[in-house]
Amino acid sequence: MQDNITKLFKAIADPTRRDIFHALVIAASALSITQISNQFEMSRQGVTKHIKTLEDAGLVYIKTQGRERFCSANPKELQEVNKWLKFYEQFWDDKLGSLGDYLDKKST
Amino acid sequence: MQDNITKLFKAIADPTRRDIFHALVIAASALSITQISNQFEMSRQGVTKHIKTLEDAGLVYIKTQGRERFCSANPKELQEVNKWLKFYEQFWDDKLGSLGDYLDKKST
DNA sequence: TTAATATGCAACTTTATAGTTGCTAAACTA
């Protein structure tokens, strides 16, 4: 349906999901769905949906243990965003110069 | 309504908008709405809406000249994304070690 | 075994988003 980078961007485009992800990154251990949803105003189901989105994007891993599901962050997936950024980084400072470089490489 | 970083992430979360942005970045000069929309299957109005979203996110500048509106990319805005990434970068390679560092700093 | 806890699933509402078409107006061109 959607390519990975699009899923990834969409996942982090939502403020609540960024908050969930952040909470998982700085958590000392994996957190259960309930533990996570307790940190938010919205319903557990709402949080669950966001976690699913993060999981689909590869940003969160889930490990089932008994009746609980422990979530942990996978910040490594953000390297994909970083890769995407890399190309544009060359245009940040001197646009024309970098564009020249880019066109040079392209025509070689 | 929405904070800047959210607008930015949402803007680049759409594949068509990433394509438009990319076309503008590598363009030798500013492109008019028609010139851009000719590069896409969809209607001019559809493209116009995407350009507006990119403009609101700060990724595109528009300069009106006569009846035409020339668009150019502002890749610099992507530095905001880069800033956001920076925090998580420390967790990419050795999660536990970096988490330790983070917690150390936090408690200091 | 009974009660409590953790969670998923399904249905539903609301609001955004992507995209379309038709029309209008300003700005060029012949």
Add this chain to the structure above:
DNA sequence: TAGTTTAGCAACTATAAAGTTGCATATTAA
């Protein structure tokens, strides 16, 4: 001036996304 080009605005449709509630089920605790 008459026709053409460039583009915005408004209304509309269709689909996706965010969030809710109610219920069912598996697991754990008393």
